Amino acid sequence: MASEPLDDLRSLMASHSPPLDALVVPSEDNHQSEYVSDRDKRRQFITGFTGSAGLALVTMNEAFLWTDGRYFLQAARQLSNRWKLMRIGEDPAVENWIADNLQSEAAVGIDPWCVSVDTAQRWMQAFSRNRQKLIQLSVNLVDKIWIDRPATRIRPVNLQPFKFTGCTVADKLKDLRGKLVQEKARGILVTALDEVAWLYNIRGNDVSFNPVVHAYAIVTTDLAFFYVDERKVSSEVLDALSENGIEVREYSIVDADVSLLASGKLMSSSAAKGRDFDIDALENAENFVNSGKIENETKGKKQLIWIDPASCCLALYANLNSDQVLMQQSPLALAKALKNQFELDGLRKAHIRDGAAVVQYLVWLDGEMQKLYGAAGFFTESEETHKRKRSETEKLTEVSVSDKLESFRAKQEHFKGLSFPTISSVGPNASIIHYVPEAGTCAELDADSIYLFDSGAQYQDGTTDITRTVHFGKPSAHEKACYTAVLKGHIALGNAVFPNGTTGHALDILARIPIWKNGLDYRHGTGHGVGCYLNVHEGPHLISFRHHARNVPLQASMTVTDEPGYYEDGNFGIRLENVLVVKEADTKFNFGEKGYLSFEHITLAPYQKKLMDLKLMTADEISWVNSYHSTCLLLLSPYLNHQEMAWLKKATEPIAIPAA
The missing domain is CATH 3.40.350.10 (Creatinase/prolidase N-terminal domain)
Structure with missing residues (x-):
């Protein structure tokens, strides 16, 4: 044994x-x-x-x-x-x-x-x-x-084009070097995979669902290094990096090079051999360092090495003297989170195509549930549901429908894969917040049970993340009340207007108040940043009750999710999630001259009206749902066929607003 x-x-x-x-x-x-x-x-x-x-x-x-x-x-x-x-x-x-x-x-x-x-x-x-x-x-x-530990797989490093990044590597390095000088640091060790990918405008496939490469970067005021398995680097990528003065080195020598950086002996291979190395890049760096902006800034002062203590491992830190280390959050974390117009435009387009795929999925799923169960579908309540016997091949399982959703996304332009394992969950499984179904053990869809799907995709122009909760039969009054409370919290946060300097810790309560009124709650944060064809969970900001949500205020051009929920162990789970873009708010006044911020919803897919208890919603909340649905109809219609449009028109028909 x-x-x-x-x-x-x-x-x-x-x-x-x-x-x-x-x-x-x-x-x-x-x-x-x-x-x-x-x-x-x-x-x-x-x-x-x-x-x-x-x-x-x-x-x-x-x-x-x-x-x-x-x-x-x-x-x-x-x-x-x-x-x-x-x-x-x-x-x-x-x-x-x-x-x-x-x-x-x-x-x-x-x-x-x-x-x-x-x-x-x-x-x-x-x-x-x-x-x-x-x-x-x-x-x-x-x-x-671990005898059968998976082997290292060699997957290529890919260049991310300027039309998607909106910023050159040269400009990113210049900005980073400016921050080094400002902090009196002579170099930085970049260890987070998404930061290396963002800085050098590269992507990869080393981690499932995350388009990153196992790599490190070291950047000094005049040199830049990329530590990666060199078998992954094509001549095209090597040339592009070299043009920006970036030297590719083997992944395994980063440990030794950190020691050289600590001793001040780290240099380019060409310089070590007495040859010229990318003269233009070096001259540009020297001009920058010697410019009037930073003249004499660092003379006679100890030069520090910058590490992010949250992403730098203890093994690499051990090569440095504690008195020469600047332990501070990486400057790339915030720079990456603040999207430029190219990135924001790409994200909006990606979410429109993704919304079309989600609607196509709901149309298909609604039709299949009606055929197989005699259910009344997405739009109206049925008096009762009539299950029919089905063969094994006809079964709709959490896995089979999840695969179908991926197939709709795969047909969209710039699709690269999923952004995380799809959470496709029925009834009691939906109460498991990060449930991922497995073939052979997953549940069948049931018209009498809530179905929750939380999913997203990686497109070359943006990353998506959406959650919708639906019911294909007749939801109970309790299920409708819980769904409505979650929707009210979702709307309250998405409609927030707040001054610059506000953190996600302060905003988290807005999504919880309608849920708290029923004595309910949820055990996860309410929002996280989303990358631009990068990690679906991106910092440094977040919306959460946890203390670290106080660290970084929300700023215009950040992305963040809005995803309150409620989970009743053994019965059902409800979550609604959109990706938002933080934008400047047009307020009547500007108290304290702080400037005010608000949110733009870029996720597009309808909410299920039959799960809403309209008696619990205000006229303003109903009006917001109608307006959001109108936007979905307008922006998604070019991507849908006649049948899909007919479905969406019915799903987004305006809800009558009760008279005051």
Whole structure:
């Protein structure tokens, strides 16, 4: 009988020098990514839990998994009885549990490549209370027992054209170097995959659903390096990078080059060989550094190396002297979040095409449900639903309908793939916030149950993310009341007008108030940034009750989602989600001369009217739904055929507004 991962890990922990009392296995890869390649899913391998967020702790006698509210139900289903679920926000944080429960001077092992600087420092501070030690392992112990670990796959680096980026690499480097000088830094280590991709206008396929490349970047005031598996780089890409003074180096030598950067000895290969290297690029850099803007700015002052402690791993940080490090959020995070007009235009176009695909899906699904169940469909309530016996081949399952949705998207211009695994969930499964169906175990669609789908696509001109909740039979009064409360919160946030300097932490309550009035709530944030043919979850801003939503105010040209929900364990789940663009608001007054902001909805797909309890909605809310539906009809009509248009016209017919 084969041994289990837990037993194998404990054997390695016991034989390690020094012996380990505990081993931490996080979800992250070497770049602290939220979504990782199959090869880096170590935490999933040892726990069996497939959610994107979680941390495993293995001691010699116990095993724990920490995860957040999105995954409580899913983790409870997937973990074996050898694991204990720890609920973030309800149970002690991992570092506090270790500090309080392991013996004095206990050795806690970590892979320093998979733990960020700020996380490691927080843990070490907690461990110091009981003189516990954080042991940086030279080899990841999970890799030693993962016999069939997926191999590295060589996928090409692709150039992202200017018509989609709206900004050249040269201009991005110039702006970044200006920020280096401003912060008195002589270089920056860029570790987040989407930041490297954005800075160098490249994309890839190294991580499912995220068009990024496993790569690092180092940029100084006069040099730039791109660390990547060189087998992925074509001559075309190499030439484009070289034209901007960017030298391609092997991914594995970043560790050594960070040491050289720390000692001031990092130089281009050509310079090291005594040859000229991209003279134009170097001259431009020298002119910039020597310009009047920064003259004598850095003379005689210690030059720092900038790292983002949230994305830089402990292994790379160990090559630097603490007194030479500027630990601060990467300047690329905000620069990337502030979309230019090319990016905003691309995002709007991508969302129109995506909205057309979603409507085509709903038309198809509505028709299939009526044929197979005799249900009344998307528009009106039926007195009762009549199920008919169906053959195995006729079944509509969470997976089969999800695949159909992808097929509609795949026909759209610039489609590159999905932006995350589609959440396609019926009835009780919809109460699992990040439920992902699997063939063979997923549920059939049921006209008597709520159906929730949260999905998105990667198009070369933009990334999409939308959630709609529908019912193909007769929803209960309770389901309608819950849906309406979520819709009211969705509208309240989307219609917000607020002064510059407002954070997503302050706005989060707007989406919750209508839900709170019923004594209900949801365990996830209300909004996240969305990339432009990049990661579907993008910072540094967000709309959430969590404290880090206070860190970055919303600014004009940011994208952010609006996605309140309600989930009733074992019964149903409801979520509505649109992508919004932050824009300047035209207000009558301008108190404090701050300037005011509002939102533009760029997601386009109708809400289901029969799930709305109009008695619970105000005239203004009904008017907003009518206006939004009118926009959907106008912008989506060029992409739909006659049958689809007939469906959409009926789905968006104006709701009568009650007389005052």
